[in-house]
């Protein structure tokens with residue numbers, strides 16, 4: 109291990125207890141998306157104490173922030189992403205209390221090197237679980253001058269190369285005409301009939317698909333059985349491995365909705381009820397650098413590349429800047445994300461150990477990107493070639 113990595117390791121070790129305290133405080137005070145004021149205050153306080161300049165709010169979000177630390181010579185600019193939102197009822201069942209602190213800890217360790225080149229940013233991104241704060245951060249150009257972005261996520265195994273699904277969240281509103289259901293049914297136009305017809309058509313479409321997932325629920329289906337429903341509403345998540353496949357799928361689903369509306373002489377409108385997520389495009393060169401560091405840190409089991417069946421807002425970041433979203437195993441990997449047990453484990457010695465490993469691996473990889481010109485060139489070349 110190079111002298112500088114030994115130095116970074118020392119810094120991480122020194123900060124470990126403070127980092128753990130912060131992870132526990134945030135873990136014991138779970139906050140929902142866009143309400144993470146306590147978490148943002150806790151993280152920015154730490155960064156401020158270590159000389160980072162804080163900008164908050166950013167991109168029109170009260171719980172988004174950017175913390176900057178300038179190095180002592182020219183070089184690239186890296187971003188470590190912090191997440192800190194929790195789940196309703198379950199609290200930090202996705203371990204975001206560890207994610208935020210790990211990125212902060214790695215950034216602080218890097219800032220201690222007097223030969224630090226470039227710039228280290230921590231970008232605080234709210235509401236990962238709900239509407240994806242990173243989507244707004246990307247749209248608002250926060251990543252415009254960033255060379256590389258990274259974070260870690262607690263999971264059930266160690267895996268650096270992942271993909272995730274592109275996702276569209278669509279709401280369909282079918283409109284008909286109300287009338288007495290028995291006395292004057294012919295005067296009515298039944299929006300619920302169209303909605304049910306739409307579900308049937310979508311089911312046929314789903315059977316024909318070899319790439320893509322369609323999942324819908326009815327959120328409004330009329331007000332009284334005595335009245336022909338004039339309005340019926342459904343919400344759908346459409347997912348596919350790639351945005352371009354999803355675009356085609358969306359067109360087909362919209363056609364199903366239009367045909368169903370036409371069949372009753374009614375109308376249908378649609379809109380997005382949450383941000384759209386793009387698929388995660390892991391930068392292989394960057395992921396390999398991360399894996400090399402994990403091995404140096406004594407991690408033996410690293411899983412081959414994996415395609416996840418979920419969606420992450422880091423996907424949108426990975427479309428505009430080379431990025432990784434590795435998972436590191438919490439404990440021995442038996443915990444299932446989005447459960448109370450997972451939240452509990454994040455606050456146990458397993459969480460404490462994982463936090464240390466995440467800070468080390470992120471700090472080392474950050475150092476590699478900032479100092480190894482060949483590596484950065486490979487990372488950027490790969491990103492460009494896949495754009």
Ligand SMILES: [Zn+2]
Nearest residue numbers: 202204236261
């Ligand atoms: Zn998560």
